[in-house]
Amino acid sequence: MGSLIYILPVAGLVGLLYTFVRSSWVSKQEVGDQRLADIAKNISDGAMAFLKAEYRILAFFVLAVAGLLALKGNFEPESNAWVAFSFVMGAISSAVAGFIGMRVATKANVRTTNAAKNSLAKALEVAFAGGSVMGMGVVGLGVLGLGLLYVLFSSLGFEATLADGTKVESIKIVLNVLSGFSLGASSIALFARVGGGIYTKAADVGADLVGKVEAGIPEDHPLNPATIADNVGDNVGDVAGMGADLFESYVGSIIGTMVLGAAFIGTDGFVDNFGGLSAILLPLTLAGAGIFVSILGTFFVRVKEGGNPHTALNRGELISGVLMLAVAFGIISWMLPETWTMGERTYTSLGVFFAVIAGLIAGLLVGKITEYYTGTGTRPVKGIVTQSQTGAATNIIAGLGVGMMSTAIPILLIAAAIMISHHFAGLYGIAIAAVGMLANTGIQLAVDAYGPISDNAGGIAEMAELPKEVRKRTDKLDAVGNTTAAIGKGFAIASAALTALALFAAFMQQSGITTIDIAQPKVMSGLLIGAMLPFVFSAMAMGAVGRAAMAMIQEVRRQFNEIPELKAALGIMRKYDSNLEDATDEDMAVFRAADGKAEYSKCVEISTQASIREMVAPGILAILAPVLVGFAGGAEMLGGLLAGVTSAGVLMAIFQSNAGGAWDNAKKMFEEGVDINGEIFYKGSEPHKAAVVGDTVGDPFKDTSGPSLNILLKLMSVVALVIAPTLASLDKGGDNIDPTPAHVIEYVEEAKTEETFEVEEAKVEVLETRAEATETGVQLHLLQKIMAPKVKNQGC
Numbered sequence: 001m002g003s004l005i006y007i008l009p010v011a012g013l014v015g016l017l018y019t020f021v022r023s024s025w026v027s028k029q030e031v032g033d034q035r036l037a038d039i040a041k042n043i044s045d046g047a048m049a050f051l052k053a054e055y056r057i058l059a060f061f062v063l064a065v066a067g068l069l070a071l072k073g074n075f076e077p078e079s080n081a082w083v084a085f086s087f088v089m090g091a092i093s094s095a096v097a098g099f100i101g102m103r104v105a106t107k108a109n110v111r112t113t114n115a116a117k118n119s120l121a122k123a124l125e126v127a128f129a130g131g132s133v134m135g136m137g138v139v140g141l142g143v144l145g146l147g148l149l150y151v152l153f154s155s156l157g158f159e160a161t162l163a164d165g166t167k168v169e170s171i172k173i174v175l176n177v178l179s180g181f182s183l184g185a186s187s188i189a190l191f192a193r194v195g196g197g198i199y200t201k202a203a204d205v206g207a208d209l210v211g212k213v214e215a216g217i218p219e220d221h222p223l224n225p226a227t228i229a230d231n232v233g234d235n236v237g238d239v240a241g242m243g244a245d246l247f248e249s250y251v252g253s254i255i256g257t258m259v260l261g262a263a264f265i266g267t268d269g270f271v272d273n274f275g276g277l278s279a280i281l282l283p284l285t286l287a288g289a290g291i292f293v294s295i296l297g298t299f300f301v302r303v304k305e306g307g308n309p310h311t312a313l314n315r316g317e318l319i320s321g322v323l324m325l326a327v328a329f330g331i332i333s334w335m336l337p338e339t340w341t342m343g344e345r346t347y348t349s350l351g352v353f354f355a356v357i358a359g360l361i362a363g364l365l366v367g368k369i370t371e372y373y374t375g376t377g378t379r380p381v382k383g384i385v386t387q388s389q390t391g392a393a394t395n396i397i398a399g400l401g402v403g404m405m406s407t408a409i410p411i412l413l414i415a416a417a418i419m420i421s422h423h424f425a426g427l428y429g430i431a432i433a434a435v436g437m438l439a440n441t442g443i444q445l446a447v448d449a450y451g452p453i454s455d456n457a458g459g460i461a462e463m464a465e466l467p468k469e470v471r472k473r474t475d476k477l478d479a480v481g482n483t484t485a486a487i488g489k490g491f492a493i494a495s496a497a498l499t500a501l502a503l504f505a506a507f508m509q510q511s512g513i514t515t516i517d518i519a520q521p522k523v524m525s526g527l528l529i530g531a532m533l534p535f536v537f538s539a540m541a542m543g544a545v546g547r548a549a550m551a552m553i554q555e556v557r558r559q560f561n562e563i564p565e566l567k568a569a570l571g572i573m574r575k576y577d578s579n580l581e582d583a584t585d586e587d588m589a590v591f592r593a594a595d596g597k598a599e600y601s602k603c604v605e606i607s608t609q610a611s612i613r614e615m616v617a618p619g620i621l622a623i624l625a626p627v628l629v630g631f632a633g634g635a636e637m638l639g640g641l642l643a644g645v646t647s648a649g650v651l652m653a654i655f656q657s658n659a660g661g662a663w664d665n666a667k668k669m670f671e672e673g674v675d676i677n678g679e680i681f682y683k684g685s686e687p688h689k690a691a692v693v694g695d696t697v698g699d700p701f702k703d704t705s706g707p708s709l710n711i712l713l714k715l716m717s718v719v720a721l722v723i724a725p726t727l728a729s730l731d732k733g734g735d736n737i738d739p740t741p742a743h744v745i746e747y748v749e750e751a752k753t754e755e756t757f758e759v760e761e762a763k764v765e766v767l768e769t770r771a772e773a774t775e776t777g778v779q780l781h782l783l784q785k786i787m788a789p790k791v792k793n794q795g796c
Helices: 004-028 034-074 082-115 120-155 170-214 227-264 278-298 309-335 349-374 379-390 392-405 408-438 441-463 468-511 521-562 564-575 585-592 600-614 616-669 686-731 742-753 759-775 781-793
Strands: 339-342 345-348 674-676 679-681
Touching (some): 004 082, 004 278, 034 227, 034 441, 034 686, 082 170, 082 227, 082 468, 120 227, 120 278, 120 441, 120 468, 170 227, 170 521, 227 441, 227 686, 278 441, 309 441, 309 468, 345 349, 345 408, 349 468, 349 616, 379 616, 379 686, 392 616, 392 686, 408 468, 441 468, 468 616, 521 616, 521 686, 600 616
């Protein structure tokens, strides 16, 4: 293990160094004229105001939970009070990742706009550079944080002895304490996603419904009071929110795999050069290698003037993906034994590599399927466009159908990845498949964050009333950004499913349960409660968006009615049907008088206050539900809860994200004109207005509740993993007071050596021993494991 454990944090430092270099490069690019600078400052100030308000509230939450974790760690033999420190570091890392991404995104947006005055290639370079800062910042902080904490906790020499005299392995305590890092990251991620989603959609709905539908002006027009809040929301939701989401998946998949890897220590044939810890260190090593591969991939994202930005982005991702597979094969072959045995199963290093391939391919294919169901011009989106001709109701029905149908293939792909990875490497294979899927998070997140930066750039061009060729270039970048954002959401959902399953398997191992029998009433009850939670959570998030949007709509309407300059300017736009090229000088003077009269700050304040207020309840639900069920019903019932929330949550997340994305791009197709049954319809037509309503319905689907469900199911699994040692202790009879009875130990020893015995005798004795052991609170998993093959061999 020697030097490797100290090299891993260096990989994180390299990622952060890249972040610093690219951020400095973005800052050196020209901002443009004073009007561009003023617009950008309003967006940046609004974004930072939101983050400060959010982090102020979350600081109290982090300190409170850290205190509870410290108490728990002190009184739990298989954990330690250091879990509180681990939790705080995870929360801080997640918050810093969001801050870094938000900071550079609000610098890159206006610089992308200014670069678009000269060329598409330069604009893409600036926008992607801004996105790459977010991507490498997330993976750098994740690997650095986990690497340093692992070094620290390993050096502390944790020791513990249970009441029955059993010694707890130091590595088990280290991993239990390290899981606090994932809990901290998950907690901040959920609040960031929910709060950011409420913020952005409250502003978006106000800008769309009052601006587009009622006033007939674009959402990014400077007369629209909600336009600054809308552009702030793009950064809050799609930069900081997505960054926190993937940071949590990234960290969670690594920790879940490390916990499962601990089971291989001391097994037959598991001999390596890392003190038996290679399966624990492997996921962290793959993540560290992924940083270098992602950085290399960014250098291939280049486009010539007139070229396709989407091709350039795909090239960077594809090259890094192929390189990652080659690197992963080398690392796995180097670290793991060629073959080893645990129980009755034989594992191979090649099987672990195949599991990594399964995860990586599943992630890419889910992204492509998401692109098909949400991309501009695809058959499902064209179907929504066609049904917009008969009104908003049929548009909404079509969008719901597309969202529901879009769940089928991604679920089959995820299921296939689970089956394939389990076939080759068991539960460890499922966990390492999640790591494989997320190994290239650096460049994947860079492509995702590019989207909102380009969207902001287009909005700034509209607000600054730049020439049409500039807006044309930013629109091209924005169109690609919408597709990459949709693919990113699909990737996030697929990775969330595998990460949650990895954490679920780690929870079972740490809590001492080998199987979960859904025929048991309490397990079935947990399953149903878990399946219900995504619906309740989504309802809470949508209700929050609705309430915040109402306040936003009322404020925008107030400004249009009460500010004379805005009212007069809207009258001029209606007079000329938004085509001001025909306006008289006198009318243009009236129109120009409205510049700067919209009270943007009031709309920003509404979104900020509403999002901070409304994010608390969904976050508390996600944290308390597994704790209450676990302590009330035990580890098995909590296992049922996790199974329910994972299965229903993944389906709901895919449905909502894809339905919202399809509605969004159906609306965008009208902007260039669409042919419906031989008739061309444009922006402002009745079908377009129906599409705007559908898009408004889809906004909280794709940007609030849908993405937040990814974090819900991962956070609940992490909470379960953190409390697993406590549940295991309680299941053993409370603080391990009752030792295993002597006759049970004797029976186990006999079962180990006895070759054959009568089936009926075995049945009776198993039942009698189980009944006696249950009275003393003893777990008989070892006995069951030993006897099951013998009973099976006798034909039972």
